[in-house]
Amino acid sequence: MNRLLRLLFVVLIAYPVVLAWLGVSVANRKRLPIKGPGIIIANHNSHLDLLTLLTLFPLSKVHLVHPAAAADYFLKNGWIAWFATRVVGIIPVVRGGDPKQSNPLAGCIQALQEGKILILFPEGTRGEPERLSEFKSGLWYLCQKFPEVPVTPVFMHGLGRAMGKGQWIPVPFFIDVYVDEPVYCHADKAVFISDLKQRFEVLQNNAQGRES
């Protein structure tokens, strides 16, 4: 049932909005993992980010793809919670809780163990359009546990402009998506995070037509 709902969600909402209303060109789509477990990390400027990422996968794989999302935002209201967990398939992450009591990443760990493809937004929340914010360290803790799982950076350009924070109707703009080579976990947290950050900056410069 959930699988069918998600398929309908992608075909009836994500495809028309992202492919017809906006229009996406993808560079290096082949670098995306086609089977789990895998981690996709992406910049986050808009609710459309997730819709766009879902359209990158073949329909037969969509049921494997799960975004990690803030529990306090998406679970606060019964209807939204049903939609977010059942239809979109989010894995709730509790922000700002006491990590000693419960592991906020427990859902993510379970998903990876089940061979799913996890979407993480390491900036945490949606930032200013076309500007990268600081990466949260949850990603590092997670991939420490799964050193063999590839982490694929995906940079999306233009979605914050199409529908940023506080906006609810997407304005049509052409969107560019850049998929980078997958990376694996590094033992040093600071090195790992700064390496990823640098990759995103290179992708962003490419997207804006600047020399990197």
Place this chain on the structure above:
Amino acid sequence: MSPILIRALVIMFGLLIVASITIRVMSLCSPERDWTELRQRINTWWWIVIVFALAITTPRAISLTIFAIISFLALKEYLTLIPTRRTDHMPLLWAYIAIPIQYYWIGIEWYSMFLVFIPVYVFLFLPMRMVLIGNNKDFLHSASMLHWGVMTTVFAISHVAYLTVLPGKPETGPLLVIFLVVLTECNDIAQYLWGKSFGRIKVIPKVSPNKTLEGLVGGVMTTMFLAWLLGGVLTPLSGWESVLIGLLIGVTGFIGDVVMSAVKRDIGVKDSGKLLPGHGGILDRLDSLIYTAPLFFHVLYYLHY
């Protein structure tokens, strides 16, 4: 479909088949050269001609929807290129809403509304919607850029669609569209080939370094000749009128091309997008038509309607 329309479409697809076979043979003869771009270009021409053929042969509702989608893609490409203010979210959406409305006027053949809707009503409405938001910074800049996009990609391009509903026999409209679009495209190609073969004197090196006087003159002459050849078959134009229209399309096609080049230079991009592999964006293909379509339409209308 009338026999002449069928013949015109057969010729267009015939030329494409010849082009595809030629490129196949050429890449077999010299496999060491890279033919990717030329092959991409011809593959994209197939798509363009198929969409074009559908746009002029389908019933009015479908045909106008196809033209409206072309305007939509062109406006979207333009707005993607230019800087827009975050506060103009709603005005941008209103600019898009102008597209179905403008094509609706064409559908019901309300000629005077088709003429004034964008230059008057949309022109006055968009700044009003922008001023309601109350962001004064870059106001004039933003309003002008938005107007420019709507005028070129919606108003100018919609003239091609109005040709299809002009009164007359059922094939009159489609044949007029073929005449305009084929002449505009042939003019582009002829100017390129003449310039490549004989070009020396640069016309506007700062905007478009490859444009030469020889290319321009040779291209315009070729277009005038083609117009004379096709005018009597495809349009109600007399011989002299056809030649003059050929001159008009030749010169203004060039102007449209370089004006859009200047826009791209100003923004700092080479191609306007990636929608049409081998050609760049859809605006790279429509640039000449933005000028030729309204001018051809109004001269034709003045002379014969």
